Structure formats: structure tokens, C-alpha cells
Amino acid sequence: MKYSGEFMQNLTTNESYTLKNTNDFPRPLRTFHQGIIVALCTSVLAGCQSIDQPPKLLDDGIRAAWVVVGYGNNTARVITAAKNCPEIMVDGNVLPMSLRAAATASPPRREIASPFVFPATFPVTSCEFRLPAQTKTAVIAGRTLPIPKRDPERILIIGDTGCRMSATAWQACNDPNEWPFAKVAALGATMKPELVLHLGDFHYRESPCPASEPRCQNSPWGYGWDAWDADFFTPADSLLKSAPWVMVRGNHEECERAGQGWFRFLDPDRYSQNRACSDPSQDRPSNYSAPYAVPIGARSQFIIFDSSTAGHAEINRNRPSDIFKFETYQEQFRKVADLANKEGVNSFFVSHHPVLGVAAGSKGELFKGNKPLLTTMKSLNGLAYFPKGITATFHGHSHVFEAMSYRSEHPATIIAGHGGTSLDRAIPDPLPPGTSPAEGVTVESITHSNLFGLLMMERHNNEWVLNAFDRDGKPLTTCQLRDLKVLCDKKGLIR
Structure with a gap:
């Protein structure tokens, strides 16, 4: 024919x-x-x-299907065991999906968090389809996908969700009480979110479970599909079906860790072999992604920043990699300023690493602020650090919940890194008087917890309200975002 x-x-x-x-x-x-x-x-x-x-477009090989939001696009994604991509039905029209990344075993490479050298095996095909702006329905293999709303009223926020298996620490991945991400995700799905914001660190299963650790025996490990599936796609299934996702890249998704899976599955931009973390010679450009905005109504937006390789050490101007980092971050923070330069719009800066956070070390010491980010931001904006228009910031990385306001004119900090991975120690309660995460910044108030859980961000009368819940759905605190502050009904440590 x-x-x-x-x-x-x-x-x-x-x-x-x-x-x-x-x-x-x-x-x-x-x-x-x-x-x-x-x-x-x-x-x-x-x-x-x-x-x-609607005809059911059969494909029994589908392993996951969801919608990712970013760079001005709403993209339907599929992971399938089949060689070819399935079809998608968009508003009644059956259309082919495009290949994103074919099934393959990536070349072996040494990773920073594991003593093993091995290929990351991906026996699955990643496919995508960019949904037109006015899309009303999208169906893949009989699965109806959640369509992004222009004015989402309920935004679920989680972070740091994978099960920790490193060279020195092993979480009980087989025990849902010790690794509760599946429970947290299922709880989130029952809350009927209209958007999910994941603050990074999806993948943690980097090293094999030793014979002496029965709590994680037979767990997949490494950076291939089996570990990605166990750490994220299977436990997150109900939440992936519930709402579109904004994916923030964490340090566990940098190229020397799980970056290959990040680009195959989660990165909102187009896939390119030059930005796939397969070739170490391409790591430098692959470890930095351009900032982008996600509008959440006419008067609010998230600005997403890739801090995956920020680290914590001060920038060394004599080290070529640090010079590249500094110059790249300068360029990207200029872009952040451009994105935030919108009259009447509240811009919420989102990065995995907290900029003005406070964290407790294993011996009770305090870690304050992120030196490489602050150094770059100070070079552009002085002690204001953030450009005008940023009214609050959201982060993961610290495995706790924190809501922090400052006496100085700096945007409030919200940390939600308590989604499933091993929790950090709680910071001292109360904080020492005059605690300062950075030069010119003094903490005014803090509400915090080191319980597993999530946040629900809801719009009320053109203001945003944060409701914090533990993993069982118990309310912990309610906070309002207003005038650079996060105002919570409880103060100090919530137990």
C-alpha cells in the first residue's frame, strides 16, 4: 500500500x-x-x-510510564523490555513514540562511590513523546498518563529516596520500615497531587550487600537497570501514575555515579550520546545542565538548577576542574537571574544541594552553607547571594526536613531529603544563638525533623502553604511562604 x-x-x-x-x-x-x-x-x-x-495498545513489555516536565516541554516517557517503542494515543490519535535510548550495556568505568569496575547494563529501551501544549488525554498500553495542569494546586515534594548501599554503609532494603520509600510514595499518591517535585538522589544501590548484612541480601546493585528499578521505578510506580514529575538531579546522579541512568530515564532534555555519562572524556559538560523554569500558575515558578557536582569544598582557582565549575556556575546563575526577572512572580530556586542550609555531622558538628555555590553567587550578587525575584529555595541532600527563615533579607530554605534513604542526625535543638550558614546570613527561626516523610505544597488564596507529614501520614507542621519567610505553626525539633 x-x-x-x-x-x-x-x-x-x-x-x-x-x-x-x-x-x-x-x-x-x-x-x-x-x-x-x-x-x-x-x-x-x-x-x-x-x-x-479507546483501543488498548498492547505492549506487555512496559516497565514504567510517566510524564516529565522541563525545558518548556511535557514529555511522556516509557521504559519497555521490547526492542521497539510502543505507540501513544494522544487525544484519540494513535502516534509513534520516539526512541530515546536503546537497550545496551554501557562501557565499564570506575565510579567514585564503588571500588568495582563494571558495565552498567540496560536491557530496556527508553522512549518518549513530547505532548502538545493543549493535550487533554494520553494513553500508553492501556495506561492513562497524568497531564500537567497550568495552575497546579497541590504539589508533592520528596527527595533522597533510594536505599543506601555503599562501600561502608548498608540500609535494610528488604525491610519497608527501614527503607520506607514505597510507603511514602504510596501515601503521596493517595493525596492526589497535581505535580511531583523530586529533589534528587533517586539511586543509592552502588555496592553489593555483604554476606554479613542479611537486611539487604539479594538486592540489585550497581548503576544498571535492575538497581534503578529496585531503587526508584518499582517503589515509585503509584506516584508516577498519579501526577507529572519535575526531576532534580542529585549528586548520586552525576556521571561518576548513576549519571547513565539519569540521562536515559529522567533528564527532561533531549538525549545525546555526547551527554550520556558513558564516555569519561565527556563528563565535564555532562555534569552541568542549563537551569530552566517550571511555571506553577501565573504568579509562581520553580527554577531548577543542576548542582550534582557542586560538592562541598571551597573552589580552588588553581585547579582546572574547579575553574570550569566556577565559570560554568557563573554562567548558569546569570541564567537564573534572567529567569527570575519577572515582575509579580515568586520564583522558587530548586537545587539538590542546600545553599543556606545547616546540617549535623556524625559527631554533632554543624555544616553550614554550600561553599562552591556561595562563592559563585557572591561573585555575581554580593552578600545577597540570590538574584532578585527568588523568594524561597527548595533542596534535598540533607536527609532531614528543615524549614528555615533568616533575619537578613535572604529567601527561606526548605529541605526535604527525608523520602527514604538513611536519615541524618537532627541538628541541635535549639540551634546555637547567632548560627550563620554564610557571611551576612543569620538564622531567625527553624522547624525541623529527622523522621521519614514528605511535603504537600498547596495554593491558598494566592499564597503557598506547606504541610509536612511523616511516612504514616501524620501531620507534623503547617508552614506559609510569605515575604522571604517560611512561617510554621511549630518551632524547633518535631519528634
């Missing part, structure tokens, strides 16, 4: 030809004609109007 050039061109530009709806046919003829129409649609990968019910 031959088709016109115009017809085939429309197929490749996400457009479709509409076949006549058969609902007005007599039922015997309707059944006959529907069979012909569905067969024709499948043979040419063209779109069709839905008939009595």
Missing part, C-alpha cells in the same frame, strides 16, 4: 488523519468497520479518532 508524501509527512510531525467515526453505523457494520479501521491505523502508525472505547 502506498501513501502520499503529504500523508506520511503529517505522520512524522505528530499530526494525524481522522477516519470517519463509526458510531452511526448499524451495530453489525460498526463492528466490521471498526476492525478494519483499527487494523489500518496500526499498519500505517497513523492516528484515529477513538471509537466506542
Whole structure:
């Protein structure tokens, strides 16, 4: 069968030809004609109007399906065990998905967090389809995907969710009480979010569970699909089905760790072999992604910043890698300033590493602020650090919940790194008087907890309210975001 050039061109530009709806046919003829129409649609990968019910586009190899938001796009993503990508039904039109990354074993490379050298095996295919702005429905293999809303009212916030298996520490991945991410994700799904913001560190299973640790025996490990599936896709399944996601890259997703899976599965930008973390010679550009904004209504937006390789040590101007980091971060913070330069819009800066946070070390010492980020920001904005328009910041990395305001004119800090990985020690309660996470910044108030849980961010009368819950759904505190402050109904450590 031959088709016109115009017809085939429309197929490749996400457009479709509409076949006549058969609902007005007599039922015997309707059944006959529907069979012909569905067969024709499948043979040419063209779109069709839905008939009595949307056809189920069978693909038993689907491992995950969700929607990722970023860089001005809403993208349907699929991971499948099949070699070829499935079709997607968008507003009744059946269309082909595009290959993002084929099944393969990436070349072996030494990772910073594991003494082992091994390939990251991906026996799955990653596919995607950029949804048109006005999309109302999208279905893949009988699964209805959540469509992003222009004005989301309920935003679920989680971070640091994977099960820790490193060279020196092993979490009880087989015990849902010790690694509760699946429970936290399921709880989040019951809250009916309209958007999910994950603050980074999806993957933690870096080293094999030793024979002496029965709590994590037989767990997948490494940087391939099996560990990604165990750490994120299987436990997050209910939440992936519930709402679109904004994915923030954590230090566990840098190139020398789980960066290959990050780019195959989660990164919102287009996939490129030059930015895939497979070739160490390409790590430097691959470890930095351009900032982007995610509007959450007409008067608010998230600004997403990739801090995956920020680290904590002060920038060494004599080290080439640090010079590259400093110059790249300068360029990216100029972009942040451009994105935040919107009259009447509250911009919420989002990065994995807290900029003005406070964390407790294993011996009770305090870690304050992030030196490489602060050094770069100070070079551009002085002791204000942030550009105008940033009214609050959201982070993970510290495995606690914190909501912190300052006496100085700096945006409030919210940390939600308590989604499942091993928790950090609680910071001292109360904090020592005059605690300062950076030059010119003094803590005014803090509400914090080192219990597993999540945050629900809700819009009320054009203001945002944060409700913190533990993993069982018990309310911990309610906080308002207002005038650079986060105002909580409880202070200090919540137990």
C-alpha cells in the first residue's frame, strides 16, 4: 500500500488523519468497520479518532510510564523490555513514540562511590513523546498518563529516596520500615497531587550487600537497570501514575555515579550520546545542565538548577576542574537571574544541594552553607547571594526536613531529603544563638525533623502553604511562604 508524501509527512510531525467515526453505523457494520479501521491505523502508525472505547495498545513489555516536565516541554516517557517503542494515543490519535535510548550495556568505568569496575547494563529501551501544549488525554498500553495542569494546586515534594548501599554503609532494603520509600510514595499518591517535585538522589544501590548484612541480601546493585528499578521505578510506580514529575538531579546522579541512568530515564532534555555519562572524556559538560523554569500558575515558578557536582569544598582557582565549575556556575546563575526577572512572580530556586542550609555531622558538628555555590553567587550578587525575584529555595541532600527563615533579607530554605534513604542526625535543638550558614546570613527561626516523610505544597488564596507529614501520614507542621519567610505553626525539633 502506498501513501502520499503529504500523508506520511503529517505522520512524522505528530499530526494525524481522522477516519470517519463509526458510531452511526448499524451495530453489525460498526463492528466490521471498526476492525478494519483499527487494523489500518496500526499498519500505517497513523492516528484515529477513538471509537466506542479507546483501543488498548498492547505492549506487555512496559516497565514504567510517566510524564516529565522541563525545558518548556511535557514529555511522556516509557521504559519497555521490547526492542521497539510502543505507540501513544494522544487525544484519540494513535502516534509513534520516539526512541530515546536503546537497550545496551554501557562501557565499564570506575565510579567514585564503588571500588568495582563494571558495565552498567540496560536491557530496556527508553522512549518518549513530547505532548502538545493543549493535550487533554494520553494513553500508553492501556495506561492513562497524568497531564500537567497550568495552575497546579497541590504539589508533592520528596527527595533522597533510594536505599543506601555503599562501600561502608548498608540500609535494610528488604525491610519497608527501614527503607520506607514505597510507603511514602504510596501515601503521596493517595493525596492526589497535581505535580511531583523530586529533589534528587533517586539511586543509592552502588555496592553489593555483604554476606554479613542479611537486611539487604539479594538486592540489585550497581548503576544498571535492575538497581534503578529496585531503587526508584518499582517503589515509585503509584506516584508516577498519579501526577507529572519535575526531576532534580542529585549528586548520586552525576556521571561518576548513576549519571547513565539519569540521562536515559529522567533528564527532561533531549538525549545525546555526547551527554550520556558513558564516555569519561565527556563528563565535564555532562555534569552541568542549563537551569530552566517550571511555571506553577501565573504568579509562581520553580527554577531548577543542576548542582550534582557542586560538592562541598571551597573552589580552588588553581585547579582546572574547579575553574570550569566556577565559570560554568557563573554562567548558569546569570541564567537564573534572567529567569527570575519577572515582575509579580515568586520564583522558587530548586537545587539538590542546600545553599543556606545547616546540617549535623556524625559527631554533632554543624555544616553550614554550600561553599562552591556561595562563592559563585557572591561573585555575581554580593552578600545577597540570590538574584532578585527568588523568594524561597527548595533542596534535598540533607536527609532531614528543615524549614528555615533568616533575619537578613535572604529567601527561606526548605529541605526535604527525608523520602527514604538513611536519615541524618537532627541538628541541635535549639540551634546555637547567632548560627550563620554564610557571611551576612543569620538564622531567625527553624522547624525541623529527622523522621521519614514528605511535603504537600498547596495554593491558598494566592499564597503557598506547606504541610509536612511523616511516612504514616501524620501531620507534623503547617508552614506559609510569605515575604522571604517560611512561617510554621511549630518551632524547633518535631519528634
